[in-house]
Amino acid sequence: MTEEREDDHAWHVDRAWGTYFTGSTAVIAVIAVMTGDGWRGWVTAALLGGVVVWYLLLGRRLLRPQEFHGSPRTIPFLAGLVALMVPALVLTPTATFAMFSVSPLVFMTGGAWLGTATAAALLFGPILFRLVSGSLPWKAAAPELLIFLVILFFSLWFARWFERVIVQSHERADLIAALRTSREESTRLSEEAGALAERERLARELHDTLAQGLTSIIALSQAVESELDTDPDLARRHLALMRETATENLAEARAIVAARQPVQLENETLEAALSRLTERFGRESGVTARLSVNGDPVFLPGAHQVCLLRTAQEALANVRRHARAGRVGVTLGFAPESVELSVTDDGRGFTPLPDSRGHGLPGMRARAEALGGRVHVASAPGTGTTVRLLLPLDPEPGDPAAPAAPDSACERRAVP
Template identity: 40%
Template sequence: MTERVDDRWFGDWIGYSAAATLASVVLILANPISGYPRTIVSAGLVLALFPVYWYLARPSRAGIRGNTWRAWTYVGIATAVYFAAYGLNTWANIALFIVSPQFFLVLSAIPAAAAIVVINFGGVLVRWLVGDLDPGDVAGTLGLTVLIIAVSVYFSNRITAVTKESRERGLLIDRLREQQREIAELSEQQGAAAERERIAREMHDTLAQGFTSIVTLGHAVQGELESDPATARRHVELMTDTAQENLQESRRIIAALTPGRLAESTLEQALGRVAGRFEEEAGVPVAFRVTGTPRPAAPALEVVALRVFQEALANVRKHARAGAVDATLAYDAGSLALTVHDDGRGFDAGAPRDGYGIDGMEARVREAGGAFALTTAPGAGTRLRVVLPAEPIGEAP
């Protein structure tokens, strides 16, 4: 069973193979100990291994430690090419830094170790056959070869093991991110469901019962207008009183859904108070300004803007270590835009996050039909911009 790799890791490994191949070719050409013709051919053979590996055994085709026919074909070709290049110029043994990790990438541990033993001892045999190995150097060469084999097996196996562990950690992080998003969505759905249930109870216990009374009285009045005008007038008065009570109850329910800061003030005033309190409590100056012509917007949209502003400043206080905050509330023809920019330490927007503040803000804005944009980088501060589709609903006070 093969183990697939992601594109980023595959690109890194191909980059290493290309760099190592180029370095080996340069070293061989820089040491023409067997003459330039043989050295050039030796370097060309080493260089030819890269396209062969790319086609036959790169991870995207053969998988990691897959023992496929492509992998075995590459191992055979690489071994033969290495022997030929080594026989032409002994500096070609530098190519072992390329093929040893490759063998461990495309074969499982035992076959890869066997292939490394063969290619190293085969190199000693090649030196002996071409007459480059003196009898007195055999023992030392064999000992050095055994050491090279041990080091190659150990480090090549560790490289692939660490690579596999890193890939598994990456997959685990992706799964954790997905679970965090699911948990955030479930929490938001449960909160919304609880709020809908509460509002439904309020409406049932007040508005629905009041409207039922009005309908009942209306039917009674229809039969009393001619036969008993006095009773009809009394019932009409009761209908009026009930309607007024329902109106008050509806206002109370709406007020319960609206933050206290917006109950008796405009959005820009509420945001200004939030900014002022933040500056007093956190000691971080906030430059808050309003552009465009202020006007009332839908209460739900103003609530979204207020909540986002509060959460943005809370994040600045908890994480940013900022020296100053710049905030702008902009009124355009058909939209309401809120921008919050701090000069703090910033963060990696793609890294896993512990809390749900940013995700919660984005979800709230998306549900309101708005656009959410977060720009940040380590050491570069954070800029949050929210645009809500706020059509005018009245004249500015």
């Protein structure tokens, strides 16, 4: 798009300059015929017409490409221009008005140095011819020559200054083009980074909700298969849990699509949601599970509540899949400047690795780090496992995040 705009601008400039140059030169040629002395006027008009043709044949092509500006490739055009203009200036004084259009063309194609040299030829050529032919005495030519020298020096200074302006303008245009390209690249990378972050967020949400729910349904269905003949009542309770889990996962899927907070936190407190989560885990797995709430509860931002709930879900899911535990304790602790969640089991344990594979622990750590917190896993073979999440709080006086009076749901210290 930038190149198209530059080409369109160059085309308009070329068209405007060509109209001015050919039009003004043609008018001066007509005036030369009307005011000239017989054949001199007609010859002058023919020479000016040759200047126009010479410009159309060669000059236009030299104006547009910047690499031709001031290069030796412009010398033939400038020499032809001098060969046509000097005789016209000698024959008819009226042709001098053509210098108003020829002089800019000389500097536009030849640059400062070649342009000044060409202008010198156009200024001094006619007067030297008159001096040599004897039609102009040296004393009368001296003031004119001095004026021409002043004009040439001024023209050279002005052309050099103007060239610097043009160079700076092109450099500025290159910088603007580079900035525009950099901005477009930055926008593209930002969009890609945003899309990647959104994919990672969705992956964590799906792993912490739907994947865990489906795992629970599979485990319950396997239990039902073995209980249908031996314990129909227990099989029916497990079927009810399967239906409840499937219903909640469907609601979670709709919440993810609508970008809402977890279903468990929409109509109940974080403590109640953790209590229900712990109790359901115990019913599904047959493991004794208890929730404890310590400290003076505070109002937590939505992001903190989601992080705590998802971390508890993932930690309990890992206990179900790997720990073979008999007891699990979930503890939510409030401090003036932080909130802590720990999930402890008495299972077989494992040796934590610095770089965990999968989505569970990396997902928990990513959630915690996004809020300035951290996740620590303490475990060893045969000693059980403790997953501890610590999130900092920074309440200000009068801020909604300041400690609030505990309600009846938060006053309990042990919830079965």
